[in-house]
Amino acid sequence: MNTLFEKIKQAIKDDFYDVAERQKQANPISLLNQYLRESEAEVKKAAKLIERQKLLRDEFYKEWQHVDKMAEKRKEQGEIALKAGAEDLSEIALREQAEYEERAERLKLAYNNSVNQLEELEYKYREMKLKLKDMHMKRLELMGQENVVLMKNKMNRVLKETEFGIPAENMESVGKLFEREEKKANDEYEISIFDARIQQLAKEMNKQDTGELRDNS
Structure with missing residues (x-):
């Protein structure tokens, strides 16, 4: 039972994270942030390649000068x-000279x-x-646009709703209800006032009738 419960709980959690991830991916800024991270990683790789190329260039130059x-x-x-x-x-020296010159030409x-x-x-x-840098600037622009959209949405909700959270278009029907x-x-x-007055009149008339009966007797 515990195992089954844990599986169900994990499945619900996975679904939640899957939905959250899809929502995150649907966000343009989230997509841009991901692309920025990937681009920054590529820039770092390029910097390392340049350092390796400089070492290779220096090694070729060093070997070329030595052979020359x-x-x-x-x-x-x-x-x-x-x-x-x-x-x-002399022949050995000339043969090796030719070999070195050929190698020097290739190294050059x-x-x-x-x-x-x-x-x-x-x-x-x-x-x-x-x-x-352009992408970072674009990210800032998108963040600014997002802030404006969020603010406008909040303002629209405030303008459309009363302090009770009732939409303005429903205020008329609510007013009629009130x-x-x-x-x-x-x-x-x-x-209630009418009933009370009638009751009062009835009491007064009853008192008058009672008084008249006493006077006649």
Whole structure:
């Protein structure tokens, strides 16, 4: 029994939260708040991507400079070996120089690409932040509109209702009801006064009749 009761209670609670969530989602400001939270999360992700891209750019540049220096070093070593008559060492130096130069060219291209990609990311990031600011401004505008709508609705209710909470259009029928009740009370009062006066007259006439009987006797 307890288990069944708990299930019923939980089902009612779930239904309540489901209705509350649907009402919340139907609210434009709630929807905008949700979109703002999601957009803020995306902006944070973009900021992290930019930091990673900067690290990648710096790593490409560092490796490119290192390989470029190694190519220059092998070039100088090859020239020294050639002058010294060590052709085998000169050939090794020239071969490695060519390899380093090729790697340096690839790294230079990768570095330039990373710079361009970083510029594009930073441009998109600035756009995202501006869009986010616009959304915050839109949220404030919607909140202001919501306040105006709520206030107007409250004012309309006040204008349409009396202090008793009766709609103004029903006031006429309520007034007529009061008039009928007042007339009924007045009629009942007049009837009571009429009955009292008749009773008084009857008593006075009875006294007169009794007095006359005594005088005759």
